[in-house]
Amino acid sequence: IEQKDFVLSVEGLTVSFDGFKAVSDLSLYVEEQEIRVIIGPNGAGKTTVLDLICGRTKATEGSIKFKGQELTRMNEHQIVHAGVGRKFQNPSIYEDLTVFENLELSYPKGRGVWGALTFRRDAAVIDKVHEIAEMIFLPDKLDMPAELLSHGQKQWLEIGMLLIQDPELLMLDEPVAGMSVAERQQTAALLQRITKDRSVLVIEHDMQFVADIADRVTVLHQGKVLSEGSMERVQNDPKVIEVYLGH
Ligand code: ADP
Numbered sequence: 001i002e003q004k005d006f007v008l009s010v011e012g013l014t015v016s017f018d019g020f021k022a023v024s025d026l027s028l029y030v031e032e033q034e035i036r037v038i039i040g041p042n043g044a045g046k047t048t049v050l051d052l053i054c055g056r057t058k059a060t061e062g063s064i065k066f067k068g069q070e071l072t073r074m075n076e077h078q079i080v081h082a083g084v085g086r087k088f089q090n091p092s093i094y095e096d097l098t099v100f101e102n103l104e105l106s107y108p109k110g111r112g113v114w115g116a117l118t119f120r121r122d123a124a125v126i127d128k129v130h131e132i133a134e135m136i137f138l139p140d141k142l143d144m145p146a147e148l149l150s151h152g153q154k155q156w157l158e159i160g161m162l163l164i165q166d167p168e169l170l171m172l173d174e175p176v177a178g179m180s181v182a183e184r185q186q187t188a189a190l191l192q193r194i195t196k197d198r199s200v201l202v203i204e205h206d207m208q209f210v211a212d213i214a215d216r217v218t219v220l221h222q223g224k225v226l227s228e229g230s231m232e233r234v235q236n237d238p239k240v241i242e243v244y245l246g247h
Contacts, residue, residue: 007199010052013062015052022048024223026062030169035191035200037210039234046203049220050171053201054086055079060188066169070138085167087172095147098183099138102146103129106161128164133162135193136188152183156190163194163223170194171201176209188212214247219243 010028014021024046030036031199033186038046051057053064055076064071093102107125133139136156141149146157155175162170176184177190184206191200191213204210210217210231219227225236234240 001006004033006030007034007067007097008201009051009063009065010049011063011065013049013052014060015055015057016060016141019061021223023052026220026223027224028225030198030199030201031215033197035195035202035213036218037202037204037214038205038218038220038232039126039204039210042227044222045223046174050086050173052203053079053169053171054084077194080165080167083166084171085162085165085169087158088160089177089205092147093154093161094099096145096150098143098145099133099149099157100129102157103132103160103164106164111175132164136190144238147190147236150183150188152179155179159190167182168198169201170198173203173212174205175202176204176206185210185212204247236238 006031008028013026015023015025015027020217026045026049028049032171038049040046048057050061053071055071055074055078057120066079066082066084069082071082071084074082081140091110093103096110104125107128129142130139134161138149138153138156138160141153146154149157159170159172159175176187179187182198188209191202194200202213214231216229217231218225219234219237219240221243227234227240
């Protein structure tokens with residue numbers, strides 16, 4: 001059996017808001033190249049887990065190790081720099097700029113051998129923008145103002161703006177909400193393609209999409225892991241069925 005390393009190891013993670021534990025003693029291990037999907041009813045703590053990993057919310061207790069670095073001791077900016085990208089539900093693209101400009105602006109500044117040499121960096125940026133545009137299905141929309149894109153294309157653009165920063169862990173909050181069936185299929189293909197050299201952690205409610213993309217599913221309930229494993233396994237777990245179907 002191929003043994004992959006964990007890119008993310010979360011242990012004993014707890015956060016209390018005025019004494020209420022939104023996340024409680026949570027452990028989560030994500031492998032390299034894995035697509036992990038977090039599901040669970042409203043209020044289960046899914047968004048809070050992503051907020052904790054990206055440093056938006058400070059943990060009360062516990063550890064979040066990403067490639068051996070302790071994220072709980074870093075601020076949001078340092079966590080991005082360490083290689084964690086986070087996409088929120090509402091796209092934060094620049095509507096009046098073109099697709100090209102949106103991607104160009106997201107390119108990390110001052111990285112790479114030629115970082116100080118502007119003319120060299122520009123050539124590298126242009127190449128990278130084209131490569132990403134191809135990946136996110138927008139190669140012929142580079143000169144289009146972002147506001148003219150469809151809802152789904154805007155979501156892809158934002159994923160592209162994260163990919164151009166080359167994160168090793170990409171976290172997505174309901175990436176296919178509001179997308180057409182065709183766009184969902186394209187998004188599934190996109191996620192599968194990008195995990196050749198990174199891991200993806202997704203919150204998702206669309207169970208068909210979860211079944212299509214998930215290597216493993218983590219079911220959260222009341223801030224704790226209720227069940228974990230393949231989609232088939234968690235779907236047939238009586239504890240999961242009870243939580244989803246009521247009592
Ligand atoms: P989910 O994403 O699974 O729907 P959330 O992570 O948004 O769940 O919320 C988990 C619980 O934590 C909810 O009961 C929510 O009201 C509470 N919560 C989340 N953030 C805060 C906060 N900043 N202050 C107080 N309570 C919060």
